Amino acid sequence: xxxxxxxxxxxxxxxxxxxxxxCVAVILFTSARCGATLLSMKETDLTITRQNGGLVTLxxxxxxTDQEHAQGYMGRKxxxxxxxxLFVFERDQMLSFWMKNTPSPLSIAxxxxxxxxxxxxxxxxxxxxxxxxxxxxxxxxxxPLGWFTKVGIVEGDKISLVF
Numbered sequence: 001x002x003x004x005x006x007x008x009x010x011x012x013x014x015x016x017x018x019x020x021x022x023c024v025a026v027i028l029f030t031s032a033r034c035g036a037t038l039l040s041m042k043e044t045d046l047t048i049t050r051q052n053g054g055l056v057t058l059x060x061x062x063x064x065t066d067q068e069h070a071q072g073y074m075g076r077k078x079x080x081x082x083x084x085x086l087f088v089f090e091r092d093q094m095l096s097f098w099m100k101n102t103p104s105p106l107s108i109a110x111x112x113x114x115x116x117x118x119x120x121x122x123x124x125x126x127x128x129x130x131x132x133x134x135x136x137x138x139x140x141x142x143x144p145l146g147w148f149t150k151v152g153i154v155e156g157d158k159i160s161l162v163f
Contacts, residue, residue, distance in 0.1 A: 041068055044163040046086065046141075048117075048153055056151050060086045060141065062163060073142060074101040081150070084143040086163075092136040099127040105145035113138040115159045120148050 041061040048056045063069050063085055073085060089095070095110055103125050110119040110133040121131045122145055133140075139161070148154070 041085075042163075044086075046084075046163075047160045049158045049160070050152060051154070051156050054152070056153060058082050058084050058143070060084045063087045072097075072102070073104060073106065075103070077103050079104050079106070079144045081144055081147055084141050084147075087140040087142070089138055092138050094136055095133040095140050096130045097123070097140060097142075098130050099123050099125055102126065106142045107145050107148050109141045109143075109148060109153070110137045111139035111141060111159055111161075115139075115161045117153065117155050117157050117159065120153075120155055122146075 041063060043059060043061050046058050046060045048058070050056065059082060061084075063072060069087055072087070073079060087095075087097075092113055097108055099106070102123075105125050106123045108121050108123055108131060109117045110121075111117050118135065118137060119133060123131055139159075141159070
C-alpha cells in the first residue's frame with residue numbers, strides 16, 4: 001500500500017481543498033453510477049381517470065427544476081410498477097426526452113396543461129434518439145415500460161394534477 005503525503009504550505013496548514021473537492025466529486029460520480037438518487041424530489045400520489053370512469057393511482061416523484069429535469073431516472077436500474085416521475089414545466093412547450101444513462105426501459109406520456117394525456121411513447125434504455133412531442137405540452141410522465149398498457153391507460157385519459 002502506498003500512502004500519499006499531502007504538500008504543506010509554509011504556514012504549516014495542509015493544502016487539502018483541492019483534494020477534498022476531488023473526493024467529493026468522486027463520491028458524487030460513484031453514487032450516480034450506482035443508481036443512487038442525488039436529488040431528493042418531492043413525491044405525490046397521482047390519480048388517472050380512464051375514459052370509462054375507472055381510476056388508477058400511482059406514486060410519482062416530481063421533477064420541477066432544471067436540475068431535477070436533467071437528472072430524471074438516469075442511473076436507476078429498477079423502477080417499481082405503480083411509480084413514476086412527473087416532469088413539470090412552467091409553460092407549454094415542445095417536449096423532447098432521451099434515455100442517456102438510463103438503464104431502465106420506460107414509457108412516457110405527454111400531458112397538456114389540463115391533465116389530458118395526449119401522447120404515449122415507449123423508450124429504449126440508453127437511447128440517444130429524442131422522443132419528441134407532436135405539439136406544445138406542459139407535463140411528461142415516465143413509468144416502467146408497458147405500465148400504461150398494463151393498467152389500461154390510453155391517450156385521452158386524464159391525470160389529476162393537484163400537488
